[in-house]
Amino acid sequence: MIRMSGGGAIIASAAALLAATSAPALAAASAGPVPSEADQARTIANLQRQIDELKAMVEALQADRSRAAPPQPSAAPAASPPPVAIASPTPAPSPATITPPADAGQIRLAVAPAPAKPKAWYEKLRLRGYTQLRFNQIISGDSNAPAGISRLRSIHDSAINADSNFSFRRLRMIIQGDLNDHVSLYFQPDFAASVSNQSVGERREGTVSLRDMYADVFPFDDKSFRIRLGQSKVPYGWENMQSSSNRLALDRTDGINSAAAGERDLGIVAYYTPPKVQAIWDRLAKDGHKLFGNYGAFGFGAFNGQGLNRTEADDNVMLVGLATWPFELDGLGLEGQVFEIGGSVMRNRIRPEIRTGGLSAAGFKDNRALIHAILYPNPIGVQGEWNWGTGPEFVPATGRIEERPLTGGYVQLMGKIDDSPIGPFYPFARWQYYRGGFKAAVNAPRLETEELELGFEFQLDPALEITTTYGWASRKEADERRLGQAEGQILRVQAQWNY
Secondary structure: OEOOOOOHHHHHHHHHHHHHHHHHHHHHHHHOOOOOHHHHHHHHHHHHHHHHHHHHHHHHHHHHHHHHOOOOOOOOOOOOOOOEOOOOOOOOOOHHHOOOOOOOOOOOOOOOOOOOOOOOHHHHEEEEEEEEEEEEEEEEEOOOOOOOEOOOOOOOOOOOOOOOOEEEEEEEEEEEEEOOOOEEEEEEEEEEEEEOOOOOOOOEEEEEEEEEEEEEEOOOOOOOEEEEEEEEEOOOOHHHHOOOOOOOOOOOOHHHHOOOOOOEEEEEEEEEOOHHHHHHHHHHHHOOOOOOOOOOOEEEEEEOOOOOOOOOOOOOOEEEEEEEEEEEOHHHOOOOOEEEEEEEEEEOEEOOEOOOOOEOOOOEEOEEEEEEEEEOOOOEEEEEEEEEEEEEEEEOOOOEEEEEEEEEEEEEEEEOEOOOOOOOEEEEEEEEEEEEEOOOOOOOOEEEEEEEEEEEEEEEEOOEEEEEEEEEEEEOOOOOOOEOOEEEEEEEEEEEEEO
16 A cells, blocks of 8 residues: 555556556567567657656646645644555456547536526416418308398307408417416417497407416325416307317307306316316327316315406306216127216305396396206217206386296207318217397397208318318397398308418
């Protein structure tokens, strides 16, 4: 055991490196013919030169360390360097296993990377959206009518009229993301809303309307349970929950959407999705099916109950509950087929807007129950919903709003063709029916709707969808001052681009 002075460890390492690099040459020399005295002199000179270079490097390192080291108290004895063991010579490695330094005069130190800086909350958000451009044309029927007689109109698309052609139906921008592991944000305005009475009743298009603004709180790490705070969709009806960007038909049906026109209200909702159900929905989404979105297999919420972007008008709350469950039918020999069934309930009181201004003095019962069922297309499927209840409705015989029964729903047959010359292709046929009041319109007028609609959607590109429909409609206009049924045929085309 030999102890070495300051820098001895460095010298020992350098000497070991010198020995390792020189040993192959010496070994090769001993294996061949005996070298001449001139060759031996050159080898010794080369070794001496390398030793001198290493000494110079060690001296430079010692000088740098002396300058960087803090001054030591004079009373403290100098610490002895740790002993360095000189190992007995071992066979030198082959030259192929030794990688010489790129620059013998430069020492490179490995520095551990600094820990990544956590992202700010705004760096975790993402922006997406979609736009729907529509062309509506009343081919035949009651596009116009005398005063007091119903015209062919829709409560879902004001651009269905005698004079309209192209219109923006939706122009949505969505900001969403996880603020942390337990809170997420969702914000969606619509830039294609309209307002009336701006200039002697003239409408203004392209205004901004708030659709969604809520935070999801996840108490548990698996995120199967969430509490939604803010303005969001009312969990009533499968079709109402489904995004308009994902629905086959251009509009929701009168019977289901009349429960929550605009689909949203201000309140709080709790959703729970068992992992087994989530796994089925994830598989369906991956296969290109049009789902209703992850609103939970079970949901229960409390809302103001007055409607989308409307001021609360009483101290009652609207209570809504939803349950839905998908069943895989592989055990019945229907490989890949999924059948989903569920229902919704609503309990509410509402004060409709009245023709003379303001709201009705009294509140009216607004209670409903609904069932839904979906056989996802593989390649053919069927979907249907129906609801019954009691709600406000204007009665012409009495000239006032009363509580009246309501009923309505739809049945839709649909197909899913993944491979076609124009991309994924979804043909569908839908029949809808409704008899009851429409609480979202002035004076809660009665609707009497029957409509058969044939259509198809094809996706030229993941960012572009084209939907074309042709419908035979019989409707009572949503205006208590107009009577009778309007009938006609309507051609509609929509281009939707997603971003």
